[in-house]
Amino acid sequence: MTEEHLEQENTSNIEQEPQSQTSTDTSDEEVDFELTVESVIEAVLFASDEPLTAPRLAKIAETVVKQVNEHIKRLNDNYKQNHNAFRIDQIAGGFQMMTLGPFNHWLKKLLRARSDSKLSPAALETLAIIAYKQHVIRADIESIRGVAVGEVIRSLMYKGLVKIVGRAEVLGRPMLYGTTRKFLEAFGLNALKDLPNVEELKKPPA
Structure with a gap:
């Protein structure tokens, strides 16, 4: 591809309106699930790139440590029953959402692509x-x-x-x-x- 073609491509891109990658509309009409302590814990673990301790999760989800452990066990049971590719594991004294071992082969391809x-x-x-x-x-x-x-x-x-x-x-x-x-x-x-x-x-x- 020549620089002239790239110029045309960039010019056309400039004319397009930028699109948001995530929705900022949190209206009740678009929420099709029940917001629970369990779903909050799941969302926080999904978004975190480091292990989170039970007390920290309890503070974020506004609950108690005992319930955090119970919710995590229930989430893992659901993941296993639904054959999901991930589990919530105990790592370095905290909890973290991890992919299962059998998927390492494909994850290595992803990491290699990122390295490239x-x-x-x-x-x-x-x-x-x-x-x-x-x-x-x-x-x-x-x-x-x-x-x-x-x-x-x-x-x-x-x-x-x-x-x-x-x-x-x-x-x-x-x-x-x-x-x-x-x-x-x-x-x-x-x-x-x-x-x-x-x-x-x-x-x-x-």
């Missing part, structure tokens, strides 16, 4: 230049890095981190590159103004 999607040092350096210069032409990036960056930019565009934002008003009208909303999400930023100050990056770690 990591950015190389060259890609990170190029992305940093685009993020801080915003908006910048390829020649300026190559001048800073001292190497060709065409393939790196294309890779960043395929990953959705960089997009074509227009053309520079200079000879040849080269394309201008900028970062995307996905870039902000990937690096935990609310806006570009939240990028670390360049001088702060130069300071040695304390």
